[in-house]
Amino acid sequence: MDFAKITDNGRTGKGILFVLSSVSGGGKTTIINHLVRAIPDLRLSISHTTREPRSGERNGADYHFISEQEFTDMVDQEGFLEWAQVYGHRYGTSKSEVPGPGSGAKDVILDIDVQGGLQVRRKRPDAVLIFLLLPGEEEQEKRLRQRGTEAPEHLQKRIQAARGELATISEYDYAVINNELEGAVDAVRSIIVSERCRISRKAAPDHERED
Ligand code: 5GP
Numbered sequence: 001m002d003f004a005k006i007t008d009n010g011r012t013g014k015g016i017l018f019v020l021s022s023v024s025g026g027g028k029t030t031i032i033n034h035l036v037r038a039i040p041d042l043r044l045s046i047s048h049t050t051r052e053p054r055s056g057e058r059n060g061a062d063y064h065f066i067s068e069q070e071f072t073d074m075v076d077q078e079g080f081l082e083w084a085q086v087y088g089h090r091y092g093t094s095k096s097e098v099p100g101p102g103s104g105a106k107d108v109i110l111d112i113d114v115q116g117g118l119q120v121r122r123k124r125p126d127a128v129l130i131f132l133l134l135p136g137e138e139e140q141e142k143r144l145r146q147r148g149t150e151a152p153e154h155l156q157k158r159i160q161a162a163r164g165e166l167a168t169i170s171e172y173d174y175a176v177i178n179n180e181l182e183g184a185v186d187a188v189r190s191i192i193v194s195e196r197c198r199i200s201r202k203a204a205p206d207h208e209r210e211d
Pocket of ligand 1: 082083084086091093111112114115
């Protein structure tokens with residue numbers, strides 16, 4: 001017997017679906033970038049969005065930047081596993097990005113907001129949901145200001161929204177406090193390594209796996 005088949009993904013040959021969400025400014029993009037470099041066989045899902053690229057962002061690498069009409073067409077064709085309106089723009093994970101039959105054994109991590117996280121929770125009970133937290137609200141405000149990408153009125157909106165986002169945490173499987181980068185990356189890496197050793201996992205419903 002091949003003992004690698006004792007673990008769930010060894011048996012099914014399918015990758016694990018990870019979701020990383022955080023309150024605004026939580027630092028998840030930085031953490032994910034570190035993770036995908038450090039962990040073999042982990043791929044970052046590239047979302048579709050209707051927002052304009054920021055300077056330095058590349059189409060197909062950071063996001064698939066698409067028009068409102070193209071996004072609507074994808075929604076109508078049921079092309080998304082989940083999608084949400086976040087701060088005035090639409091973002092979605094296309095079904096072709098996530099592990100399913102024929103997608104290979106690579107694990108996939110989604111960098112999505114909590115609305116999307118909750119949709120994944122309902123559709124894919126096999127997914128592993130991780131919530132990244134800052135040590136407190138003050139730290140969060142500081143980080144948003146440092147990032148400098150937000151106009152002051154947007155900044156306030158994001159701080160408000162963070163309170164609602166935090167209320168969804170009970171739907172998640174793990175919480176990681178982002179005190180300092182290395183520790184947080186290490187904690188998320190440990191979760192991923194542990195999940196890869198899992199013997200049994202809730203099954204993904206067939207109708208969601210068939211894409
Ligand atoms: P940003 O515009 O700063 O890149 O992203 C804004 C927010 O949208 C972040 O919280 C990010 O995680 C979230 N986001 C990015 N892609 C997706 C997606 O495909 N689905 C959902 N629900 N949220 C996303």
